[in-house]
Amino acid sequence: MIGLYVHIPFCDGKCPYCDFYSINAKTDKKEEYVRAVLNEMNMRKSYGLADTLYFGGGTPTLLKPSQIEKIIKYAVENYGLSYKNEITVESNPNTLTDKKLFELKKIGVNRLSVGVQSGREAELQALGRNHSLDQVMKVIERAKYEGFDNISVDIIIGAPGQTSKNIYDTLAFVESLNVQHCSFYQLKIEPKTAFGLNPPKNIAGEDEIADIYLTVVRQLKKIGFLQYEISNFAKKSKECVHNLKYWNRDEYIGFGPSAHSFVDGVRYFHDRNINEYIDDVMKVKQEKVLDADFEWIMLRLRLVDGVSIADLKKRGFWNDDFKLKVKRLQYAKYVEWKDDRIFLTPTGMMVQNAILLSLFK
Ligand SMILES: C[S@@+](CC[C@H](N)C(=O)[O-])C[C@H]1O[C@@H](n2cnc3c(N)ncnc32)[C@H](O)[C@@H]1O
Ligand code: SF4
Incomplete structure (x- = not known):
């Protein structure tokens, strides 16, 4: 069975650390974009049956639920996806209104991934985030109320101002959210981002980052999260089925600009350009081929x-x-x-x- 990844390249603004491909959400291209994705899904439907669907971004929750629904329905009708399979949507907390959460649940989304980033207000500010901790707590509570029982939060290790002492505040915040999954990503300073051009001064050094990481692993275990990958931790049986496909070298198709695919032993990707994508959804570039056995061990050792x-x-x-x-x-x-x-x-x-x-x- 294959995994389906749909890239939704819209954001309210650009966070200073982020190099994921997105354009400003004020664009009038969203409807046209959804049509293009459906078009690509149609062209590739002979690739096989799917058992996961993952909307990544960008900020997928900046689409209307009815637009997300069209893609889910298409996958169900043409790729054999079941509503019982894992259907994940990445989101920024400030996009998750009560109404949106209700609608997302109704259209079949059963896993929410929320970009929380930190449990300290000062770090949220330094990361240029447009939400508060209070907002995160309310959104997660509301999501549970709407019936979401598979919620993940993203946290950044090495955020400006984070130390091996105050990481306990973020860990306590994650514990208080009582979610099923969390990803702790080490901050990568990407050259073409605002942080790349003007790196913050108060980022922990290598040794302190190592301390923070080891503290995270140890403390998460204490509060019931099992580590299953370098950056990923889950309560029992709540590992992300879709992301496991990447590390197990299973097949997946990535739709949309910047999305990567792995099908029949071939890796390919779309360029980072929404207009080019809309013009020709089948235009892809092949990735350099690594030795399959070496790639296998490299990926498996992340687990x-x-x-x-x-x-x-x-x-x-x-x-x-x-x-x-x-x-x-x-x-x-x-x-x-x-x-x-x-x-x-x-x-x-x-x-x-x-x-x-x-x-x-
Ligand atoms: C593609 S983003 C989508 C999340 C959503 N748009 C949001 O910001 O809330 C997925 C995650 O990647 C992580 N991320 C983005 N840029 C990163 C970087 N330079 N270093 C480490 N993690 C990063 C963030 O934790 C983010 O939540
Ligand atoms: S972190 Fe999320 S909201 Fe910020 S620019 Fe990246 S994808 Fe967009």
């Missing part, structure tokens, strides 16, 4: 359950030299080896690239 020795043998990695390297990494506490499985420790996850290099050089 907390890592790789099995049986799979390593099947793919021809397991020999005396590889085993010795694993033992060294285990001794340095970057890797754990339990029964038939090898996986990264939280410390290892922070230096995943270096570990891959040491295993394959």
Whole structure:
């Protein structure tokens, strides 16, 4: 089964750290854009049956629910998607009015991903966010009232002003929201963003970021979140089924500008340009092909359950030299080896690239 990703490239403004592709939501192109996405979905419907649908952004909740509904219905009618499958919509808290939450639930959205970013007002301001903590609490409460029982929040590790001490405030805030899933992304300073051009001065250094990350992993475990990927934590059985497809090298189709796809062993993507996309929805570029086995291990090591020795043998990695390297990494506490499985420790996850290099050089 494949995953469907639909990119919704509209935002109220541009957050100073964000490099995801979006244009100003005041555009009059939304209706035309939805038609283009439906057009692409029509062209690619022979690719297979889907069991997840994920609206990412941008800010998908800046579309009208009726526009989102058209895409969901199309996936149900043409890709065999069921309303019981995971249907996620990313959102910015300030777009989630009571009415919108009611309508999103009604049209079949069953998983909400909310961009909370921090549990400290000062950090929200430094991140240029247009919502308060109070607003987040009200929105999450209302979402639960409307029947959402699969809610995720995004938090940024390394936000300006965040320290290994005050991260506990953000963790307490996340705990108080009592949601099913959270993603803690380490702030990446992207060159073409406002932060890239003018980096904030009060960002924690590498060692402190490592402390913050390890605190997050430890504390989330205490409050019932199981880590299943470098940046992702879920209550029991609430892992994101769609995102797991990326790390398991399962197939997915990405619709819309900047969206990536992986079908029949080929990776391709759309350019970051809504006008070009509307003009020709089938225009894509192929990505550089990595060795499939190497790509597999690279992706699998992001997951907390890592790789099995049986799979390593099947793919021809397991020999005396590889085993010795694993033992060294285990001794340095970057890797754990339990029964038939090898996986990264939280410390290892922070230096995943270096570990891959040491295993394959
Ligand atoms: C594509 S955004 C969509 C969320 C929604 N538009 C919002 O802002 O509330 C998904 C998430 O990516 C994360 N993100 C965006 N830029 C980032 C960066 N430069 N470094 C780390 N995380 C980033 C944020 O946590 C954000 O919530
Ligand atoms: S973080 Fe969200 S709201 Fe801000 S620019 Fe990126 S996609 Fe848009």
